[in-house]
Amino acid sequence: MSGERRVRLRRVVAALLDARGGTGRATAVCDACVSVLSGTDAAAVSLRTPSGAETVLGASDDWAVSLEEMQYTVGEGPGLAAHESGRPVLVDDLGGEATRWPAFVDAAQAAGVRSVATFPLRMGGIRLGVLDLYGRHSGVPTGDAVADAVVLAELALSAVLDHVSRAEGRGEDWIAAANSYKEVNIATGIIAGRLGISLTDAFARLRAYAFAQERTLRAVAADVVARRTDLEESG
Amino acid sequence: MSDGPQPPGDAYADAVDDQRNTMVAVFAAVTAHLVDEYDAGAVLDLIAEGSAEVLQADAGILLRDAGGDLRVAAASNESARLAEMLQSHTDEGPCVDTISTGDLVRVADLRGAERRWPLFTTATLRVGYASVYSVPVHVEDETIGGLNLFCRTSTVLGDEQIRFARVLADLAALALTQPSLRHRREQLAERTLATLNDRVEIDHAVGLLAGATDLDAAQAATVLFDYARRVRLRPVDVARALVGGSLPPRDVAVGHLAT
Numbered sequence: 001m002s003g004e005r006r007v008r009l010r011r012v013v014a015a016l017l018d019a020r021g022g023t024g025r026a027t028a029v030c031d032a033c034v035s036v037l038s039g040t041d042a043a044a045v046s047l048r049t050p051s052g053a054e055t056v057l058g059a060s061d062d063w064a065v066s067l068e069e070m071q072y073t074v075g076e077g078p079g080l081a082a083h084e085s086g087r088p089v090l091v092d093d094l095g096g097e098a099t100r101w102p103a104f105v106d107a108a109q110a111a112g113v114r115s116v117a118t119f120p121l122r123m124g125g126i127r128l129g130v131l132d133l134y135g136r137h138s139g140v141p142t143g144d145a146v147a148d149a150v151v152l153a154e155l156a157l158s159a160v161l162d163h164v165s166r167a168e169g170r171g172e173d174w175i176a177a178a179n180s181y182k183e184v185n186i187a188t189g190i191i192a193g194r195l196g197i198s199l200t201d202a203f204a205r206l207r208a209y210a211f212a213q214e215r216t217l218r219a220v221a222a223d224v225v226a227r228r229t230d231l232e233e234s235g
Numbered sequence: 236m237s238d239g240p241q242p243p244g245d246a247y248a249d250a251v252d253d254q255r256n257t258m259v260a261v262f263a264a265v266t267a268h269l270v271d272e273y274d275a276g277a278v279l280d281l282i283a284e285g286s287a288e289v290l291q292a293d294a295g296i297l298l299r300d301a302g303g304d305l306r307v308a309a310a311s312n313e314s315a316r317l318a319e320m321l322q323s324h325t326d327e328g329p330c331v332d333t334i335s336t337g338d339l340v341r342v343a344d345l346r347g348a349e350r351r352w353p354l355f356t357t358a359t360l361r362v363g364y365a366s367v368y369s370v371p372v373h374v375e376d377e378t379i380g381g382l383n384l385f386c387r388t389s390t391v392l393g394d395e396q397i398r399f400a401r402v403l404a405d406l407a408a409l410a411l412t413q414p415s416l417r418h419r420r421e422q423l424a425e426r427t428l429a430t431l432n433d434r435v436e437i438d439h440a441v442g443l444l445a446g447a448t449d450l451d452a453a454q455a456a457t458v459l460f461d462y463a464r465r466v467r468l469r470p471v472d473v474a475r476a477l478v479g480g481s482l483p484p485r486d487v488a489v490g491h492l493a494t
Contacts, residue, residue, distance in 0.1 A: 004269065049428055053435040123424035124417075161420055164427045175434050185435050186452050189442020193484065199439055225442075225452050 004227050014038055020064075027157035028059025032202050033133055033152050034060045039115060040133045040193035044068045045156050047121075047129035048083050052203075056179035057129075057160055063111075064215075065179060067134055070107050072181065073210050075218040079130045081093075082118040086127060090146070091116045093138040103211065116140040117146075119153035121160065131156045187221035191231065205231055254289060257329035258399055261285030265406050269413065278410040279309035280402050290384055290396055293364075296372070296407055297330045297399040298380035305331070308380065314362050316487060318385050321358050328355035329369035330381035335485070339401075340369040343391050349415040366390040370397070370404045374412055433471040440474035449486035450491065462487045 009032065016035070019027035028046045042064035047055045051153075054072050059065045068191035071077035078101070082089040091097055092115055098105045108116075115135035123127045131153045141149070167174035184206070192202035209231045210220040223229040265285065268278045278295050286294035293315035296308040304325040322328035329340040329352075342348050343366050349356045359367065366386040371378045382404040385390070392400070437459070445455035459477075463470040473489035476482035 041398035047427070049432045049433060049435060051432060051435065053431060055431060064394075124421050124425045126421065126428065128424055128427060159422045162426065164430075165423055168426075175431060180434075182434075182438055185438035186442040186445070189439040189444070190452070191442075192439075193443040193446025193448075195446075199443075199478065227451075 005147060006154075008153050009036065009148060009155060013152075016217060025162055026156060028058075029058070029152060029156045029159050030058050030060040030064065032155075033131070033149070036139070036148055036152070037133065038147075039135045039137065039139050039141055039145065040117070041136045042067065042134045044132050045121070045129065045160065046079065046132065047160065048080075048127070050127075053185060054181055055175060057163065058156075059179070064132070064134060067108065067113065068132065069218060070111065070141075070217050071104060071132075072184075073145055073207065074101075074103035074107060076101045077108070078116045078118045079132045082120045082130050083127060086120050088117065088119045088150075089116075090141065092140045095138070100153075112136055117141060117149060117154075119149060121153060121157040123157060123161070128157065128160060135166065137230050144206060153164055160226075181218060181221075183225050184221040187224035190224055194230070240362055245351075261289055262402070262406075265403070265410075266449050267282055268410060269406070273410070273413075275410045275414060276308070279407055282407050282410070283309040283311045283315070286384060286403050287315075287381060287398060289399060290392065292366075292368075292384040292390070293318075295349075295383045295387070296380060297322060297334075297383060298362060298372070298411075305334075314364075315383070317362055318359050318364060321362075322354050322383075325352075325354040325358075327352045328359075329367050330383050333369040333371045333381040334378050337371055337373065339371060339397070341392070342367045344389050359385075363387055366391075368392060368397075368400070368404045370400045372404045372408050372411075374408050379408070380410070402418045433474075436478060437470055440477040443477055444484050444487060448488045448491075450488060454491070455488075458488050458491050 012035065013028050013032045017025055017033040030043035030045060035041050042060050042066070044059040044064040044067050045057045047057055056065055056068050059068065071079050077143055078089040078091055093103055094114055094116060095111060113134050117133040117137050119131045121130060130140070133149065143208070164174055188199055188203045188206055191205060192199050195202070206220060206224070207217060210217045213220065224231070265278060265281050268281065283294045283296055293311050295315040295318065295436055297305050297312035297319050299307045305326070307319040307323060310319055322330050329342055333340050345356055345360055345365055345367055364385040365388050369381040369383040369455050372380040372382060382400060384400065439458055441452060441456045444450060445452050450458060456467055459473055460470055463473045473482065473487065477484060477487065
């Protein structure tokens with residue numbers, strides 16, 4: 001019964017949260033994913049607005065953070081697909097998806113990713129973001145692992161809401177404290193303002209430039225904000 | 236060991252085991268509903284039917300609504316519904332007392348209750364009930380209703396049976412409060428996205444202001460917030476006007492630009 005599964009996984013998350021000193025519930029859920037789900041080596045919880053802005057609220061390690069940023073930089077991947085469709089996306093062997101997400105598959109394989117499973121975080125009709133699970137080996141998750149992952153995705157959603165609710169209660173700025181792409185948003189505005197183009201076009205230019213330079217969006221954005229580049233090389 | 240003569244009392248033990256197994260099945264069915272999206276009315280029906288099955292009584296749930304009126308929320312059969320409605324119409328009976336005191340009411344022999352609830356007792360005896368139990372449904376400190384058990388023969392419920400009924404009454408309270416919890420979570424989810432979105436719009440506008448002028452990003456942020464304070468708008472509204480083009484960057488940055 002799913003109630004027992006939930007109780008067991010909730011205990012795992014609670015123990016990991018204690019081990020972390022009681023802060024970062026979303027990260028504790030990511031840690032639980034890595035410890036409980038066979039085939040999962042890293043996990044991250046990312047929020048995504050309808051306009052496409054993202055914030056990484058929790059991650060099991062830096063590798064997970066870099067993979068989230070990779071999907072954000074190339075603007076495609078299983079996480080985005082799950083968010084847009086509202087359904088889980090399971091990729092047993094990333095190599096087989098090169099036509100679906102050419103840029104992401106290329107970069108992720110180079111980073112050592114072989115399998116990805118991603119679950120949307122939904123509250124009724126509201127899509128808040130995704131739980132992304134990354135594996136270093138290809139392989140189909142067992143039915144039991146998928147059932148665990150579904151419950152962990154629910155716990156991730158609760159963790160997000162709990163995090164925001166507590167921060168609101170204390171009057172804290174939870175976005176500033178999270179791993180958001182603030183400088184990317186500012187850089188997008190700068191390019192739009194300087195070139196007199198729309199924000200959508202400015203973001204596309206930023207993304208194309210980062211891709212062409214094989215750098216992350218965040219690194220390029222930092223250069224734009226510091227006026228170290230005007231993206232001229234991107235044509 | 237098992238092929239020896241059966242000790243006395245085994246039939247009783249089997250009956251107790253059967254009742255336990257049925258209890259577990261009822262709990263499993265109710266909680267399985269509660270962890271998924273569910274209709275509170277359907278869960279209350281399950282609780283009434285489960286109480287009836289395990290306790291071998293008819294069962295119903297009576298709730299006090301926001302206006303203070305009693306309404307029948309569930310009943311395991313039509314006689315139980317009638318006994319519930321009698322309490323609702325006469326505003327007297329064990330459940331009325333349970334709601335006002337918050338305590339369990341036990342009436343093993345209804346024939347002695349004519350003085351306490353004259354209208355309810357006469358009518359309920361005529362329906363064919365001999366015993367009535369009313370178990371409070373509490374939400375936080377408030378008693379919002381009762382889970383009522385009606386027996387056709389005079390019955391004394393044991394401690395374990397009462398405990399079972401109390402757990403089901405608590406599950407009924409949970410079924411009734413979860414939707415408002417769900418509503419709060421939906422509002423929180425919407426607010427989370429809106430807060431993120433506002434922040435992104437402000438960041439975009441800060442960049443736009445910096446890109447269209449000679450200000451750096453930190454200065455542009457200060458200028459935007461100062462302007463919002465001066466014109467008494469929220470920063471996000473200024474940001475939207477900037478991004479939407481209705482507010483020229485130079486108007487916001489006036490006084491801050493090198494000439």
